[in-house]
Amino acid sequence: xxxxxxxxxxxxxxxxxxxxxxxxxxxxxxxxxxxxxxxxxxxxxxxxxxxxxxxxxxxxxxxxxxxxxxxxxxxxxxxxxxxxxxxxxxxxxxxxxxxxxxxxxxxxxxxxxxxxxxxxxxxxxx
Numbered sequence: 001x002x003x004x005x006x007x008x009x010x011x012x013x014x015x016x017x018x019x020x021x022x023x024x025x026x027x028x029x030x031x032x033x034x035x036x037x038x039x040x041x042x043x044x045x046x047x048x049x050x051x052x053x054x055x056x057x058x059x060x061x062x063x064x065x066x067x068x069x070x071x072x073x074x075x076x077x078x079x080x081x082x083x084x085x086x087x088x089x090x091x092x093x094x095x096x097x098x099x100x101x102x103x104x105x106x107x108x109x110x111x112x113x114x115x116x117x118x119x120x121x122x123x124x125x126x
Contacts, residue, residue: 002080002088025062025089033110035063036103039070043098046073048120054093059112061090068102 008020049055054075067084075093082088083100090096092112 002082002086005085005087008087022087025087029109031110032107033113035106035108035113037106039068039096039098039102039104041068041098041101044095045120046095046097048123049095049116050123052116052119056093056095057090057113057116058092059108059116060092061088061106061108061113063088063090063104063106066103066105068098068104069100070102070104071097071099073097 003022003025005020008022010018011021012019045057046055049057052058056075065082065084065086065088069081069083071079071081072088072090073079073095074091081099084102
């Protein structure tokens with residue numbers, strides 16, 4: 001699920017300040033990790049996620065695409081594209097492919113995402 005800035009409903013529109021809020025945008029739990037990812041065009045996490053449940057990322061993420069474009073593939077085979085300026089929630093059970101050099105900010109349940117990062121590092125031999 002993602003949403004562009006202009007599609008987030010304006011709740012406060014005052015001189016010098018605009019506040020937008022999209023309610024019911026995923027549910028958070030536990031300690032969260034803050035992450036900043038920089039990924040080059042062509043990067044595909046799918047091979048690095050092999051061996052995890054469903055060969056997908058086991059963690060949910062909430063975040064913002066600063067720039068670039070990524071395609072998210074979900075366990076049911078559906079896809080969506082997130083681009084610069086989009087706010088997103090990716091539930092557990094997804095993979096990401098980079099279509100255009102991208103910078104993303106993610107907030108993820110630490111207990112779920114740290115093992116995924118360690119798995120990826122192991123697959124990369126790091």
